[in-house]
Amino acid sequence: MLEVRDLSFRYDAQPAIVDVSLAVQQGEFVALLGSNGAGKTTLLRIISGLLRPASGTIAFDGQRLDSLQPHRICDLGLVHVPEGRQLFPSMTVRENLELGAYLPAARRHLAASLEYVIHLFPKLGARLGQLVGTLSGGEQQMVAIGRGLMAGPRLLMLDEPTLGLSPALATEILHTVRQLNKERSLGVLLVSQDVVQALQLAHSAYVLQNGRMVRHGTAEEFLGDESLRQAYLGI
Amino acid sequence: MYQVTQSLVSGILTGGIFALLGVGFSLTWGVTRAINVAHAAFAVIAAYVAYWLLQMFHVDPLLALVLIVPLMFSLGVAFHRTLIKPTGERTHDLELASMMLTFGLAAAIENGIAYVWSPDPRVINTVYTGKALSIAGISMPIAHILGFGLALATIAALYFYLERTFTGKAVRAVWQNRVGAALCGIDLERVTSITYGLALASAGVAGVAMALIYTFDPATQFSWLIYAFLVVIFGGVGSVLGSLLAGLFIGIVLGLSGLLIPFAWSNLLLFAMLIAFLFWRPTGLLRR
Structure with missing residues (x-):
């Protein structure tokens, strides 16, 4: 459904995203993990058209997004719930x-x-x-x-939806997202600091480090392999 | 007492028109972070269009609005597309850049009008000019009443447009959070163009309303601009209701001060109050 290939982006000549590829299938729940400053928010902002990539392609249901304005991308059913909420x-x-x-x-x-x-x-x-x-x-x-x-939306990108919330409320919100994913077969790309909970809900996960995609696997792989978790997620 | 009431009434009538002069200026400032110093110059263009339509074709200024409002709306859209938008794409400080750009534009408009139509002061002379209604001993010139009515109706229309329609809400959304608005599927460029259209259309009505009650010449744009600035500073950037209250307040202060101090000093009083106000409530009357 969403197909990101070899995406790169620079902030004032400083590379922020380097050759990143990522895919989300129809109805799939994908967690995007990584430490602060790894480039998760930047990646979402590029996908939703708020930032222009330096190179690489983004396709949604086969249609190229990487030169579209945010409102056109929203119209295709790819909706971004941004960091900091950005409400009115x-x-x-x-x-x-x-x-x-x-x-x-x-x-x-x-x-x-x-x-x-x-x-x-x-x-x-x-x-x-x-x-x-x-x-x-x-x-x-x-x-x-x-x-x-x-x-x-057919694919919802959520950037830190639980930041600053109480653990109980965070759980409630994430489970609502999972419910949406199941009931409406809504694709989800979730960025969250709450790694364990994200992995428990997601089908698969990507790990971003210093702007590079270093690991991709199923949620079970990450949850079941302690060395993998320690190496990439520090837990 | 009679004099106080009389001054209060004329203050309110002119104040409503000041509010209309400021409301569009405030809107573009709030929504796009661009300070359009040429706002009043556009109002003067509308005043001249009304004047010439009256002189050459005997079209009443109120009727001329049917032509002037869409004309000014289109001018606003074109102004945004050709000047404001490209400037915004080339700078990180649009407030400053737009102020310089539109300062030059205002000078160009002023001199352009003076060149084409001469710098002579103009008066709009209709059948009702100079006539007045007298209610309970208070005299109200018909031109003032018409100007005030125009201003109030335009401000009310603008208010309901922004509060009740989808596009109006989108204008407010862009003003409050550009990123959030873009992610809702709002086309920022289109909404900004509409905002400029509305702003200059309101400036056009304000120009006609001002021309009904004051003489004007090309340089008048500067004193009208001062009123627009005062309205924004008293009323807060981007607030329609704040602009209305601010305009009425300015009108009343000018009206009443005429009783106590020589007329030439009333602007001085206004600016003294402005400085005091900026210390007390730098974000305007209604903003928290």
């Missing part, structure tokens, strides 16, 4: 969610999508009229994921 703080929960369905194709299903998001995150249902800037971190993260779902 002076707008209500409802307005934030509605804007997730901004594109005409998504707007046609707005009512049903909104109902589904509230079904997934019942807490948001009671807060639809509240300004997003006044919500707790956990609730804001629910809005961010909800806003991503409103676009009607």
Whole structure:
């Protein structure tokens, strides 16, 4: 479904991503792991069109993405829930969610999508009229994921959706994502510091180190092999 | 007491028009981080278009808006596409770069108008110019009432557009978080163009409203720009309601100060208050 090949990117001549390849199949849950500064966020930003790669290709269902604007990529069903959530703080929960369905194709299903998001995150249902800037971190993260779902994605890229949340809430959110992945066969590319939990939910994982993809394997391989975990993940 | 009420009323009527002059300036500043110093110069262009339509074809300025509003909207879109966007792509500091660019543009527009239509001051003379309504002893010139009504209607339309329509919400979204907006599927370039269209269309209405009550010449753009700046600083960048309150406030201060100090000093008072205000609430009236 998503096919990234030999991707490279530089920040002011400093290589940040070097020859990275990655694939996510239809309905697959993939964890992207690596330490801080490894390039995970940069990689997602390139895929969603916020940054332009120096070289390499990105294809989604066979269509090339690497020269498209972010709004065109979103329209194809590849939706990025970014690091730091990037919500609209002076707008209500409802307005934030509605804007997730901004594109005409998504707007046609707005009512049903909104109902589904509230079904997934019942807490948001009671807060639809509240300004997003006044919500707790956990609730804001629910809005961010909800806003991503409103676009009607086929592949959802989540960047650190549990950062700063309590362990219980983090677990709840990650399990909701897993539920989405199962029920709607939604493809997921998850970046998370919560390595063990990510591996327990994912089908497969990639490890990024200093901008290079150093390891790819199934989640079971990583969970079952301690030397592998220590070498690449430090746990 | 009579004089105070009279000054208050005329202050409110002109203040509404100042608000309209500032609201588009505030919008483009907020949404695109570009400071369009030529905003008032565009308003003066609209004033001249209204003037010539009246002189040559006897078209009432209010009727002329049917032509002026779409014209100014298109000019706004073209202005963004040809000047603001390419500048934004070449700089990391669009606030400064846009200010320099549009300062030059404002000078070019001012001199262009002076060259084509001479620097003579112009007055719009309609059938209702100089006539006034008198309510409870308070005299209200019809031109002021019309200008105020235009301003209020335009600001209300802008407000509802931004609050209630999908594209309007997208404009606010781009203003609050560009990255978030792009990832929602919002075409930043298109929304920014629309924002410039709306801003200059509102400047066009403001130019016509100002021309109904004041004489104007090419250099008038500078004093109108000062009002726009005052509105943004009192009202906060990007806030429609803040702009309205700020405009009314400026109008009232100017109106009432005329009772106490010589008229020539009222601008001095306004700027003294502006400096005090910047110390007290640098982000505007309504911003937290």
